[in-house]
Amino acid sequence: MRIPGSFKPFVAHQLAEIEETTSAKNWRWVPSKDNVSDDATRDPPNEFSSEHVICEKTLIAPVPDPCRFSNYDRLLRAAAHLLQSVERFKSHKRTNTLDKAKNRQIVKLTSKYLYAGEKLLFQKAQRDNFGDELQCVKKGEPMPKKSKLRNMCVELDQDDVMRATGRLDRH
Numbered sequence: 001m002r003i004p005g006s007f008k009p010f011v012a013h014q015l016a017e018i019e020e021t022t023s024a025k026n027w028r029w030v031p032s033k034d035n036v037s038d039d040a041t042r043d044p045p046n047e048f049s050s051e052h053v054i055c056e057k058t059l060i061a062p063v064p065d066p067c068r069f070s071n072y073d074r075l076l077r078a079a080a081h082l083l084q085s086v087e088r089f090k091s092h093k094r095t096n097t098l099d100k101a102k103n104r105q106i107v108k109l110t111s112k113y114l115y116a117g118e119k120l121l122f123q124k125a126q127r128d129n130f131g132d133e134l135q136c137v138k139k140g141e142p143m144p145k146k147s148k149l150r151n152m153c154v155e156l157d158q159d160d161v162m163r164a165t166g167r168l169d170r171h
Contacts, residue, residue, distance in 0.1 A: 063124045079117035080109050122161045130162065137162060 007015065064082060069075040084107065126134055133149050136142065138160075143150040153165045 063120055066121075076114065076117050076121065077109065079120050080113040083116050083120065084109065084113045119159050119161060123159075126162050134162060 062082065064075060064078040066075050069078065088107070130147075130149060132144055133147050133154070136144065137154055137156055143154075149162075154162050155165050157163050
C-alpha cells in the first residue's frame, strides 16, 4: 500500500509508520457497531444496551499498554482518562440521557481518577509479574519456593494490591 500525498503531514507520517511496522495480512475488518474505537472517538450513543462492549462486566479493567508511553506520568494519565471515560459512558447508560453541550466540555482529571489509575496499574503489574504469589496471598497459602517474594512478609491492602509489611506494621 502506498500513502497518497493528499494527507496532511501528521496523518501521512502516522500512516507511513503503520505501513512500516505492520503487514496488511494482520489487519482485520471490524463492523462499526463492534468497533470500540468508534465509540471513543464519537459522541456516546443516546442509549446503551446491555450488549454494548463498554458495558460488559469484566473482572479486569482495560489497561493501557505501558510500552506505548515514554514515561510513567503519561501512562498514569492515560489510565486515569480511560477510567474517567468509562465512568462517563456508564453514567449516560444509567440516566439514558445525553446532554451534548455537557459532553463537549473539557473534563479535567481529578485526584480520584489518578488514584484509581495508579491502583489499576499496580494491580495489572502484580497480576502479570506475581500472579501465583497474588493467588497464594489471597488464599492465605505459603509462597511458591521459587518466588522472589518468599522471604518477604506480603499482605493485601484494601484495594487488593500486595504490600510488603514489616514488624512495625503488625502492631
